[in-house]
Amino acid sequence: MKILVINGPNLNMLGIREPEIYGSLTLNDIQEKLLEFSKDFEDIELEFYQSNHEGDIVDKIQESYEKISGIIINPAAYTHTSIAIADAISAVNIPTVEVHLSDINEREEFRKQSYIAPKCIAQVKGLGYKSYFEGLSILHNYLKK
Numbered sequence: 001m002k003i004l005v006i007n008g009p010n011l012n013m014l015g016i017r018e019p020e021i022y023g024s025l026t027l028n029d030i031q032e033k034l035l036e037f038s039k040d041f042e043d044i045e046l047e048f049y050q051s052n053h054e055g056d057i058v059d060k061i062q063e064s065y066e067k068i069s070g071i072i073i074n075p076a077a078y079t080h081t082s083i084a085i086a087d088a089i090s091a092v093n094i095p096t097v098e099v100h101l102s103d104i105n106e107r108e109e110f111r112k113q114s115y116i117a118p119k120c121i122a123q124v125k126g127l128g129y130k131s132y133f134e135g136l137s138i139l140h141n142y143l144k145k
Contacts, residue, residue, distance in 0.1 A: 001069035008076035061088040097135040100125040
């Protein structure tokens with residue numbers, strides 16, 4: 001099964017950006033760790049995508065229709081603003097897990113609202129890079145049913 005891992009705006013700045021919140025790993029570090037973790041699931045192939053542009057993320061989700069088994073998405077700031085990304089997830093009907101490095105419910109008030117989560121099978125937050133591991137495990141179990 002092919003899993004698309006989408007990362008939204010500013011996640012390309014991980015390792016530099018607010019390490020006290022997001023940790024010191026770069027996005028590439030996290031992707032390498034997720035690739036290593038995915039070896040525990042012999043039937044998974046990962047594809048990674050990052051964009052700072054909402055429309056590009058929408059396009060990538062739409063392009064995944066009938067090509068991808070599942071999506072893991074860290075929509076970053078678009079979590080709280082993007083009805084377009086939520087609608088794209090709904091439109092393609094691909095099982096999706098929303099992940100966040102930090103616990104968005106423990107941060108600023110505006111970060112507590114997710115437009116993406118209601119379109120997903122699960123939301124994982126606050127586990128640092130291991131949020132991606134948990135997201136992949138949830139998605140794999142869901143797809144195996």
